[in-house]
Amino acid sequence: MTISPLNALLRWVVWAALVFLVVGPIYWVVSASFKETAEIIRPVPTLWPHRVVFENYAYLFTSTKYPRYLLNSLIVAAATMMVTTAITTIAGYAIYRLRVWGADWMSRAILLIYLAPTTLLLVPIYSLLAAVGLVNTLAGLVIVNVAFASPFCVWLLRGFYEAIPISLHEAAEVDGAGPMTIFWRIYLPLLAPGIGTIVLYAFIYSWTEFAFASQLIVTDGLKTLPMGLGALVGSYYINWGLLMAGASLATLPAVLLFAIVGRYFVRGLTSGAVIG
Amino acid sequence: MSELQIRDVHKKYGVLEVIHSISLDVADGEFIALVGPSGCGKSTLLRLIAGLEEITSGEISIGGRAVNRLAPKQRDIAMVFQTYALYPHMNVEDNMSFSLRLAKVGEKERQERVGKAAEILGLQPYLKRYPRQLSGGQRQRVAMGRAIVRDPAIYLFDEPLSNLDSKLRVAMRSEIKENHQRLKTTTVYVTHDQIEAMTMADRIVVLNGGRIEQVGAPLDLYDKPDNLFVASFIGSPAMNFIEGTIRGGDFLAADGTAIPVGFSLPGDGRPLQLGIRPEHLRLSAEGIALYVRTIEPTGAETLIHGTLAGVPVAAIFRERIAAQPGQSITVSLDVDKTHLFDAATSMRI
C-alpha cells in the first residue's frame, strides 16, 4: 500500500487533532498549575508558564491534607480493586463455566443494576451503612465501590471465560482436578489478561468516584482525592492555582499507573474480550 | 482388571433423547472404535464413559465398579481430546505431570513416569517447551503422553487425529496402535473416519442416531454388515446398492436389468437392495453394461464412477482401463461377495 502525499497530510492532521483532543486539556491544566494565579486568570492566556512556580504545589502539600487524601484514595482503590476482582472472578467462573442454575438470568440481571441511578441510592445506602456503623469509614466506601464496579467487571469477564476452550476444563477434570483446583490451576493463569483488565477498571472506578465518597466520609483525615479536590473549589473564593495543582495531582497517580500497566488493560480489552 | 461394561444406558437432554439404550462390553485390553456419522452419539457416549456427562439411566462400570455417579477423576480414565486440550500456560512436562501432581505422586516418581512416556513418544527434547511452540503432531503426542503417564484403566480418544494433515494422520495412527500393543490398556476410540477404525480397532461399534447398529471385528463388519447402514458406512469407496427384486436366479433391478447372482430366495417379489463393494465388480467380456462417467487411475488400481442398472456405482479394478468417459464397459458381479438387504427393514438377508 502506498500513501499519497495528500493522504499522508490528512493522516497527520487527524492524528494531531486526536492528540490535541486527548492531551491538550490535560496539558493546559498541568501547565497552569505551574503558573502564578495572576497569570492563570489573565485574559490572554500563556501557552507555557512565563515564570515556573512551585508555590501551588508547595501550598497544596503544606496546607492541605493532600498527601493524606492521596493515601486514602490509594487504600480505597486498592481494596476495591482486590475485592472486586476476587468476587467477580469467582462469580464469573460459576456463571460462565459451572453454569449454575439461573446463570443466564444472573448475568443479565447483574447489568440491570445500572438502571438504578446512583444519586438516588445515596440516602438508602447511607442509612444501611449507618445501621452497621460503616459510615465515615474507608471500609464503607470500599463496600459501595465494589458494588458499583462489579457488574461491569462480571460482564467483561464473560468474553475472557468463553475464550478458554471448555476442553481444557474437561481435560483437567479427567486429570483428576476438582472444580476449585481447575479454577486455581487452569482458569486463573489463563484469565490473566482479563483479570488485568478488571483490576484496572475497578481501580479507576474507585479512583474517580465522587458522589458516595462525599456523602459517606465526613472526617477530613478519611477523605479521598476527588473530595479534597472538590473542597478546593472553596467557599466564597477559588484559588485557581491551587485548584490546578490539585487537579494535576489527582490525575497524576492514575496516569502513572496507566503508563506502567495500561497496555495490559488495552490488550485485555482487545484480545480475549469478544463482548456481546 | 479394566473391562468396561455399559448396560442399557440412556441419555436425554430435556425431552431430546440422544442415546437410546446402549449396552456394550469391552474386554480388558481391548481397542474399541466408536464410529458413525456426525451427530450419531459417539462423542456423547465417550463423554458418558468419561463422566463429563451424566447418564440418564442405565449403568456404566469400569473394572467391575459402577461409576455412574463418579466424577471423571474418580473413574481411573485418561482422555485425549480432539483439540488436544493442552494447558497453554504449562510446558510439556507440566502438562504431562499435572494429573500426577494432583494425585500427590512424589517428585521422583513423577519424573520417572513422565520420562518414560516422553521416551515412548519421542518427546524428550521438548519437555521444557510450551504447547504454542510445538507442531500439530507434537502436540498430539503430548496429549497422548498426558494419558500414558496416568497408567489408567481405560484410554478414551475423542477424534484425536482429525486436526492433523493426512500424512501425519497415517503416521500417528500406527503410533497409537503400536502404543496400544505395548501397553495393552483398554481403549475406546471415537472417530468419524472408518479407515481409522478399521486399521486400529479390535472391534468396531457402529453408531447411528444414538443406537448401536453393529458391533464386530473390522473385517466382519466389512464382510458381513448387519444392515444397510453399516454396509454403506464401512468401506471406502462405499458399497454400491441396487434396488430390485429376486426373480428366479437373477436379481431384477428397478430399471429392468437382470443381474445374475446365482441364488434364489423364498418370498420372491419383495423389494430388496443388492449390495456390492466396488472391488467386487470384475471386467468381463459379457455381462452388465457399466456406463463410465469418470476414471481415476491411481496406478495400482483404477477407480471408475459410472452408472449400472440405472444407479450410480463405483468400481475398482486392478487392471488399467482403456475406456473413455461416455463409453460403456461390461462387468460381472463376484457372486459370493454380494449382499442382500430387505429394503423395508434394511436388515441383511
Add this chain to the structure above:
Amino acid sequence: MVMLEHSGQFLYADLVSGGANRPIWSRKQIEQVIGYILVAPLLCWMLVVLIYPIFSLLALSLTNTRIIGAPASFIAAENYVATLQSAPFWASVARSLVWLLGNIFLGTVVALAAALLLRQSWLLARHARVWILLPWVIPTVAVSVIWQWMLNTNYGVINIALQHLAITSAPLNIFGSRQLAMVGVIVANTWHWFPLSAVVMFGAMHNIPADLYEAAQIDGANSWQQFRHITLPSIEKVLFALGLVGGLWTLNVFDTIYLITRGGPSDATQTLPVLIYDTAFKGQRIGLAAAMSVVAICLLAALATLYARIAAPKEE
C-alpha cells in the same frame, strides 16, 4: 474417605464418598453447590448494597419525608401523583433524552473515529492505544474543573482560540446559554468517556480477520465501502452492547453535570438525576425524590427494553 488422600479435596471428597461407589451427590450437583458458593459473595453484595436500598427507596417514596431523620408519615401514592403531574419532572425527562442522544451520537462518532485511527499499525497508533485512555482515568471533579476552565468566556483558552481564529467574533457563552450549556456538558462528558468506548471498539475491530478486507479490496471496495460493509457489521454486537450499557451509564450521570453547571443555567441541564438530587437535598423532599427515582427506574427499564427490541443485532 478413600478419595480423600488421593485428591486432597476435602469438601469434594466428603460429598462424593458415601462409599466410593455410592456417592451422595453427583458431579453436577456438587458443581452446582460449589458454583453457588462462588457466586454467593457477589449476589449477596448486590442484594445488600443495591437491591435492598432500592426497596427502601420504594418505602421512602410512600412517605412525606423531607429530611433524613425528621419525623414523617405514610401518604400512600401522593408522591407518585405529584411526580406524574409535575411539569419539571417531564421537562427533565425530555432533557435526559437530549442528553442521552447527544452523548450517544457524539460519543459513538468520536470513539469510532478514534478506534479507526488506533487500528493503524505505525508506532504512534500503537502507543495511542494506551494514552488515549487518559481522559477516562481522571477524576470527574478534575474533568469538570478542566472544562469549566477551558470554556470560560474571559480566560478560557477555547474561547480565546476561537476568537483568534476568527471563528467567532464574541466569546461563546457556553455554560451561560440554554442551548450551548447542554452542548458543553455533553462535550465534557464525551471527552471523559469516549476513550473507553474507543478502546472497546478497537478491540472488536482488531478481531476482524484481515482476509475479509483483502477479499473486499479485490472485489474493488473503497475505504468507505469496506467500513460500511465489513467493519460496521463486524462490530455491530459490540456497538449494541456499548449502546445499552453506555446508555444506562449516561442517563445516570450526575457528577459531571452537577459539578459543571449544577443543572443550570436556569434549568437547561437539569436532567433526571440532577432534578432528583435537587428535590431531595435542596428542596428537602426526600419522599418525593424517592418517588421520582422509582418512576425514573421504570422509565429506564422501558427504554432499555425498547432499545433491546429495536436495536439488537440479528443472531444468525
Add this chain to the structure above:
Amino acid sequence: MKKLRLATAVAAIVFSIATPSFAQQKTELVFWHQESPPNRVEAYQKLIDKFNAANPTIEVRQEVQDWGTIFQVAPAAIGSGTGPDILMAMPELGTYLRATGAVQPVSDFVKELDGQYHFLAAATDPYHDGGQYWGVPLWGMVQLLWYRKSAFEEAKITKAPATWEEVAEDAAKLTKGGRYGITLPASKTTATDQTFFSFLKTYKGENLFDADGKIIFDNPNAVRAVTTYTDLLKYAAPDSTNYAWGEPEAAFNSGAAAMLIDKGIMLSIFLKDSGAPAEDLGCAPIPEPAEGGQPGSHYASNAAMILTKDPAKQEAAKTFIRFLLQPDNYGPLLNAEPGLFLPVTADGFKLASWLADPALTKWPECTALLAKQSESGGLYGFTGGMYQINIGPIAGQNIIAQVIQKVVIDHASPKDAVAWGADQMRAAIK
C-alpha cells in the same frame, strides 16, 4: 435497659482501664465547619491547638465539610450518630438542621456572652426562634461595591457610584475593549442569591414573608430590584449565568471587569490575584436606588450550633466557644480570611487583634466600611426580626437566583419572573 446499662458500665470500666490515665476525663469535641480553603483550616487549627493545650480535659477536633454537600451530609450523619458536637451553620442550614431535633437551645449562654461583648442584632436574630437562641454567632459577612480605580480614571469617572442609576451609567462607560463594566453572578447558586439580596434590600424588598409567614415576594420593590440587576448584567460578561463563587472575583482581579459586588474577601486576595497595587482597589457602600431606597446589604452571620445531647460535652462546647470569643483569640479567628469574616459583637470591631492584620491595615477605609455596612445588613427569611423555619427549601433551591435566570436566560419580564419565583417559594414551603 438494665442489661444495656450494665454493659455500658462494663464497657466504661474496660475502656478506662485500657486507656492511659491522663486521658481519663478527656471530653472529646468534634467541630464541623465548611471553611475548606487551606488557610482557614490552618488558622482554625492554630486556635484549636492553643485551646487544647490550655484545657487538658477537653480535646477539640476540627473536621472540614463542604458547603456543597453539607445539606445532605449533616442530617445523615446526625441521624446515624456520627455527627458533630459543634457545627458552624448559616441561618438556613440552622433551620434545616433543627428539623432533625438535634440542635440544642443556648439562650442563657448567648445572653451571658451578649452581656460581655454586645452582639449585633443582625447577627443573633437569625438564630432566635420560639423565645430561644439556637446558635452562637461567631462571625458575619457583608458585601460592598468594589471597583478598579485605574479603570475609573481611564473612563474619567471621578467618584464611586452611590446609586444604582450611577452604577449603570458608569458600567456603560467602563464597558469597552474586552473589559466589562461590572461582574455579577447570575447562576443558580448561593452566590447569585446573596448578591441579588443586596439589591433587594436597598429596594426595600427584603421581606419574602409577611408576619403570618405568607410569601409576599411578588411586590413592586422586588420587580424593581430584578429590573436593575438584570439591566446591569448587560454590562457583565455573557457567561455570568454560570458564575458561582470564584468567577466574579477572577473576572474582577484579572481586569476583565471594573466593578464587583462582593464580600470583604477582596482584601485578602486582591494583591496576589490581580498583580495590581493596593491603590487600585476602591470600595464603596452598596449603592441605593435614587428614589425610595434604604441602605442595605446581604449580611449573614455564621453561628456555632451545639448538637450534642451530653451535658458534659455541652459544657465543654461552651468553654470552647467562650475561648474563641476572647479578645486574644477572636482576632485570629476572624483573620482566618481577613476581610471576609467580620466581628459580630460591638466590641469586636474595636479589637486590635483583628485590625492588626496587614490585609486590613492596607485598606483602613474599606475595613471601616465593612463594619458600617454590617449594621444595615440583613438576610432573607430573617429580616425584621422574623425567623422563617421554611427558608431552607427556598435557599436550598436558589429560587431567588432562578428568578434572575428567568429574566436573563428565558427572557421573561421581571414582573413575570418575580411572580413565578413567588409561586416557586409557595410550592417549596407547602
